[in-house]
Amino acid sequence: MQKIKHLVLGITGGIAAYKAAELVRVLVKEGITVQVVMTDAACQFITPITMQALSGRAVHTKMWDASIANGMPHIELSREADAILVAPASADFMAKLVHGNADDLLSTMCLARNCPLLVAPAMNKQMWESPATQRNVAQLLKDGVMMLGPDSGVQACGETGLGRMLEPEDLFAKLLSSLNAELPAKPFAGKRVLITAGPTIEKIDPVRAITNLSSGKMGYSIAEAAIEMGADVTLVSGPTNLAAPDLAKIIAVESGAEMLNAVIANISNQDVFISVAAVADYRVANPSAEKIKKSNASLNIELIPNEDILAKVAAMPHAPFCVGFAAESENLLAQAEEKRQRKNIPLIAANLASEALGKDESTLTLLDDQGIHPLPKSSKSKSARALLNHIAKML
Ligand code: CTP
Secondary structure (H helix, E strand, O other): OEEOOEEEEEEOOOOOHHHHHHHHHHHHHOOOEEEEEEOOOHHHOOOHHHHHHHHOOOOEOOOOOOOOOOOOHHHHHHHOOOEEEEEEEOHHHHHHHHHOOOOOHHHHHHHHOOOOEEEEEOOOHHHHHOHHHHHHHHHHHHOOOEEOOOEEEEOOOOOEEEEEOOOHHHHHHHHHHHHOEEOOOOOOOOOEEEEEEOEOOEEEEOOEEEOOOOOOHHHHHHHHHHHHOOOEEEEEEOOOOOOOOOOOEEEEOOOHHHHHHHHHHHOOOOOEEEEOOEOOOEEEOOOOOOOOOOOOOOOOOOEEEOOOHHHHHHOOOOOOEEEEEEEEOOOHHHHHHHHHHHOOOOEEEEEEHHHHOOOOEEOOEEEEOOEEEEOOOEEHHHHHHHHHHHHHHHO
């Protein structure tokens, strides 16, 4: 069976272009990289920026692109692909394919391809039933082009009949069966991953607490990416405003001590422990049961150290593969490496606190026994996938 890893998704002009956005999400979630190419008409229905954000890759719309080294995007982009899928494929685009027209990037790529071509037609039922379209469909099938759909039902124009584009999940299933393809292996299939995320809060009295600026975004992104990569994820989370990732087992905690207990209770049988939480280093020695009243005297609060969860797990007899995070304000790499060795862990991800805390993007540098591996600045989801790929190689 062919493994499908990289797909060119061509989008042509039609109202069903909005479904292409969801299709990209489905494909990316399954570990497939998607290179989106849009016709001018497609850009009237959905923006390249939307498709770029969802696919994580620059979207191509033009034949003449100086950013492609050899100036031949139609060759360069299609040579990497396991297949080209045109979804939605308009009646006009299918007619162009029949005649071998090559007057824009997508039609030229289809002509220049050396991989399978699949089309998902989307048009009004009269257009689909017209003798011209039916002749074109017959010719495309004869030329070896695979036809996914169309579906029947209520159409955007209000009429009912054959011509709707298949729904993204159905399209994806048909794509795999038409290509007799399977998904790329998921690197964390069968692996159990425990992740801590977010801040902790250490109570001073019933209404006051010591906490920090961690948003939990990095830990939640890692949990989501690990699930996509096949892991069975347990997420021990301090208080955040984030939606829990689907399919993760969530354990909500508040204090560092609660986080420690939750981790210890769930650590057996874990393959990987990723300690992303910003655990408070100290807790209040004697939190007051009642609200502390204001007075003119100075107030001293005694703080005592919290246990280091990561170091404790790493020191266990059958410790999972332990990964730490270091958010520093200075001497980033030296301090991160010092932490890695002090906590006796194989891998640490370092970032500058000012560039990471509460932000949507991060710039991670990974440090392991082999040395220093800088990752590019990118969304936390992308950084999370890169980190997990690195872990998968080390396991
Ligand atoms: N960590 C932990 N338990 C703690 C403190 C930290 O598990 N009580 C983990 C964090 O989740 C992170 C790593 O240890 O993966 C480093 O945390 P960090 O706060 O950067 O380092 P500390 O060891 O607390 O050192 P310092 O605060 O002095 O920088």
